[in-house]
Amino acid sequence: MSENKIHKEYTNDEITITWEPNKCIHAKACWKGLKTVFKPLKRPWIDPTGDTTENIIKQIDKCPSGALNYYYNNTKTMSEEVKQEPTVKMKANMNGSLKVIGSVEIELPDGSTVVKEGRFSICRCGLSENKPFCDGAHKGTDFDANWNIEKSE
Numbered sequence: 001m002s003e004n005k006i007h008k009e010y011t012n013d014e015i016t017i018t019w020e021p022n023k024c025i026h027a028k029a030c031w032k033g034l035k036t037v038f039k040p041l042k043r044p045w046i047d048p049t050g051d052t053t054e055n056i057i058k059q060i061d062k063c064p065s066g067a068l069n070y071y072y073n074n075t076k077t078m079s080e081e082v083k084q085e086p087t088v089k090m091k092a093n094m095n096g097s098l099k100v101i102g103s104v105e106i107e108l109p110d111g112s113t114v115v116k117e118g119r120f121s122i123c124r125c126g127l128s129e130n131k132p133f134c135d136g137a138h139k140g141t142d143f144d145a146n147w148n149i150e151k152s153e
Contacts, residue, residue, distance in 0.1 A: 012048040015070045017060065019046060024067035025097065025121055025136035034059040064099045065134065066119035088122075096143070097121035097134035106132065 010017045031038035036050035037059065048056065060068045086102035103117045120133060127137035 010044065010046040010048045011073065012053065014053040015056065015072055017046055017048050017056065018069045020067050022130065023065045023120060025065045025134045027064050029062045029064060030059060030068050033062060063119060065121045069118055096138055097124055108132070
């Protein structure tokens with residue numbers, strides 16, 4: 001499992017937005033819903049002053065991978081998802097990764113463990129370069145719940 005340590009932070013008066021690109025599965029859920037804050041063609045691509053803190057939090061909560069997160073500046077408290085009981089969600093069509101929310105300890109094939117908190121996605125297609133975590137490699141395939149992989153044309 002590759003472990004990229006890039007961690008960037010962008011702050012306004014109330015929260016700090018964190019971004020860990022190695023977790024990103026390029027679902028586009030972040031920037032498509034709040035283009036005044038998330039601008040993928042600009043650098044820096046996150047403007048934490050582009051909308052209200054409430055709207056930013058709502059948008060970050062839509063990030064399926066946990067690449068985007070936040071904490072409150074006055075307390076350094078992370079989102080409530082870190083504290084909740086773990087849950088696993090699947091898309092209605094069962095395509096793509098498994099979205100996990102909460103704090104989870106994962107045992108890896110070599111016997112080591114890693115603790116993941118908040119939101120992250122588990123690879124189901126087997127194509128990820130960051131196994132067991134999703135890196136979006138299933139996009140551009142016809143991956144389905146029956147584990148059939150065929151490249152799209």
